[in-house]
Amino acid sequence: MTKLxxxxxxxxxxxxxxxxxxxxxxxxxxxxxxxxxxxxxxxxYGNPSPDKLSTAPADGGVLPVVRYDVAIADYYKAxxxxxNNFSTSPNLTDALAWDxxxxxxxxxxxxxAGYEAAKVEYDNHTEYDLTVAGSTWFKVTSTxxxxxxxxxxxxxxxxxxxxxxxxx
Amino acid sequence: xxxxxTAALFLFASNAxxxxxxxxxxxxxxxxxxxxxxxxxxxFNRRTDVEYYELSVFDEEWNPLxxxxxxxxxxxxxxxRRRIELFIRETDKDKVTYICSMSKLLSEDVISSGINxxxxxxxx
Numbered sequence: 001m002t003k004l005x006x007x008x009x010x011x012x013x014x015x016x017x018x019x020x021x022x023x024x025x026x027x028x029x030x031x032x033x034x035x036x037x038x039x040x041x042x043x044x045y046g047n048p049s050p051d052k053l054s055t056a057p058a059d060g061g062v063l064p065v066v067r068y069d070v071a072i073a074d075y076y077k078a079x080x081x082x083x084n085n086f087s088t089s090p091n092l093t094d095a096l097a098w099d100x101x102x103x104x105x106x107x108x109x110x111x112x113a114g115y116e117a118a119k120v121e122y123d124n125h126t127e128y129d130l131t132v133a134g135s136t137w138f139k140v141t142s143t144x145x146x147x148x149x150x151x152x153x154x155x156x157x158x159x160x161x162x163x164x165x166x167x168x
Numbered sequence: 169x170x171x172x173x174t175a176a177l178f179l180f181a182s183n184a185x186x187x188x189x190x191x192x193x194x195x196x197x198x199x200x201x202x203x204x205x206x207x208x209x210x211x212f213n214r215r216t217d218v219e220y221y222e223l224s225v226f227d228e229e230w231n232p233l234x235x236x237x238x239x240x241x242x243x244x245x246x247x248x249r250r251r252i253e254l255f256i257r258e259t260d261k262d263k264v265t266y267i268c269s270m271s272k273l274l275s276e277d278v279i280s281s282g283i284n285x286x287x288x289x290x291x292x
Contacts, residue, residue, distance in 0.1 A: 033192040035287055039185050039215060043281030055281055064281050075192055083281070087273075142281060160273060160282045166266070167192045167290035 033075040035130075035165035038067035040137065043161065050151035054143040063139045065105060066163040073133040076165050081125045082142045083159035090155030094147030101141045102126035108134040130165075138163075185215040189269045189287035196264075196291070199255060209252045209289065211269050213244040217282075220244075220272040225256065226288075228265045235264075241272065264291050 045053040046060025055061035068078050082100025086092075104116045111132040120127040130136065140161045146152045190210050199206035211221060221242045225235040236255040244250050256264055270286040 032190065034188060034190045035192070036186045036188045037285040037287060039217070039283040039285065042217075042283060045281060064283055066283055066285075069186075087282070140281075158282065160284050162284045162286060164286040164288065166288040 031071050033072040034070075035076040035167075036069040037163050037165055038069065039064075039163075040067050041065040043140065043142065045142075045157060045159075047152070051146045051149065052143065053152065053157060054141070056141050056143065059143075063105075063141060064161050065137055065139050066161070067135055067137045068130060068163075068165060069135050070130045070133055070165075074129075074131050074168070076130045076167055078128040078130055078136070078138070079125055079164040079166060080128075080138055080140060081162040081164075082140050083161060084124045086157055086159050088156060088158045090153040090157075092146070092153065094150055097145040098124070099143045099145075100124060103139055103141075104128070104136060105139040106137040108136070112136055129168075185217060186212075187215055187218070187221075187269070187271055187285040187287060188212040189289060192289055193292050194267060194289050196256065196261060201255075203258045204255050205258055205261060206253060206255050207267070207291075209254055209267060209269070210249060211242065211244060211252060212249045213246060215271060215285070216246050218271040218273065218285075219246075220274075221269045222272055223252070223254065224268045224270070225254070225264055226266040226268065227263045230266070233260050233264055242269075266290060 041062065041064055043055040043064030044062040045055055047053055048059040055063050057063065066080065070076050080102045082102065084098045109132050112134065115128050115136065118129060142159065194207040194209060196205035196207045221244055223237055223240055223242070225233045227233055234257065237252055242250060254267065266288045268286055268288040271284050273282045273284060
């Protein structure tokens with residue numbers, strides 16, 4: 001091999017080495033649309049009077065709190081339902097009167113300020129259009145009255161809130 | 169700046185448990201059986217209080233439709249991610265609108281007021 005050719009090979013190797021040293025390692029990512037439901041706080045019923053159970057703090061209860069995270073705006077709606085029956089309870093012989101409300105308790109974006117005014121309520125369901133990406137916290141109040149001035153029998157009472165995220 | 173810090177504190181301080189079901193808009197393709205279509209869903213369980221999830225398929229009016237998966241009631245451990253194969257009849261292709269996963273709470277795990285989570289993807 002002539003000297004000229006050797007210089008050529010050396011130059012090519014140098015060029016390649018330099019290229020390898022200068023190479024950038026790309027990091028790619030993809031944010032897909034998705035909805036995640038977080039159970040922030042499980043509620044607890046308070047028993048402010050013998051015939052009433054309530055999750056309201058004023059009644060000694062703890063409000064259940066659900067957080068919705070949506071990665072991309074306007075892909076999902078939230079549907080939250082307060083309970084209208086007990087999952088477990090002692091034997092009850094009289095009627096129960098259920099009531100509840102769902103409210104936005106906190107948001108991660110000022111654009112979500114209109115959620116509360118735009119909510120749709122029917123039966124025991126409340127729907128919110130998740131038109132802004134980010135996190136929204138919802139608090140659920142649930143109350144139940146038993147019979148006509150009757151005391152609730154002693155025992156454990158449990159009920160469940162249903163939090164749904166439905167693709168639009 | 170204050171708002172960002174507050175939001176970050178909220179996100180990291182809360183002892184949250186989550187349920188995730190993707191993709192948002194699944195698509196069906198031909199399966200290895202004639203007349204049967206398949207799609208793939210992914211379920212991620214970050215709820216410490218839930219081990220079981222139930223799958224369901226609905227039409228536009230929320231009427232249940234028949235479908236097949238290896239398990240309709242899935243046992244998914246905390247922090248487990250599961251890829252789910254879901255089959256439908258080709259004749260139902262135009263009817264299928266929602267594919268949902270719902271958490272199933274065990275009665276002994278609910279203290280007073282538990283939270284059921286349900287996420288529904290939409291077939292367009």
